[in-house]
Amino acid sequence: MTVQMDIAALHDFIAAEFAQARGYVVDHVGDREITVRLPVDDRHLRPGGTISGPTMFALADVTVYLALLAMIGPKALAVTTNCSIDFMRKPAAGVDLIAECRLLKLGRVLAVGDVLIRSEGQSEPVARATLTYSIPPER
Template identity: 70%
Template sequence: MIVMDAPALRAFLAAEFPQVASEFAIEEVGEELVVRLHVSDRHLRPGGTVSGPTMFALADVAIYLAVLARLGPVALAVTTNCSIDFLRKPEAGRDLIARARLLKLGRQLAVGDVLIWSEGGSDPVARAGLTYAIPPKR
């Protein structure tokens, strides 16, 4: 069940993470959560491709937002594990699109999967599996 929609998630990011909120656009909230990263020069590595840390950040934010969409504003939910596979070079000059889905949402842990594409691309450029720790309710 969705408890935070796209406008609520945007407002949460702006309030809690203003340093990066403008880089991400929440495009869809449902069974999958779709997030766009607005790629700029600061995200590129030598050779003109998007850096690995940038793709990790997109995957991490996408799962975090998927957790929040279902639990509400739990600012202290944190990443406890991430495994990311870089599958192919992202296309230069294109935004990245992440499609995140939760595989398990328990009381203490959330486990999710993210596929990342270059905008307009037909094959994913990265795949990540993440686990989030959910703080106890007070």
């Protein structure tokens, strides 16, 4: 399948349509895959000096959303219909989180993505998530 939105187009989309996702950085886009970086700062930390679960959930969700848009184009109304996330180990504080997504299914009305989240510089994942997205019908 051909990529419909490259890194620059995804960053432009975020700036114009999805202000809540500002701060996420797309590092790589390929056929049904994407890598998104979250530069971590104090607002992402929870007591104990680790990155919060909601921060990792949001990274997984945004990553699948951007992977989907990269493949189908700027359909802002694609929405999450399901998510399962496993928090596997404590993320490192003071380094970026890196999310790598593969779209396992890209159908006409549903997409399923698998995401591994790592702390930059570490090989073992800190979280794994699977998300399903509903794709709006063509009008």
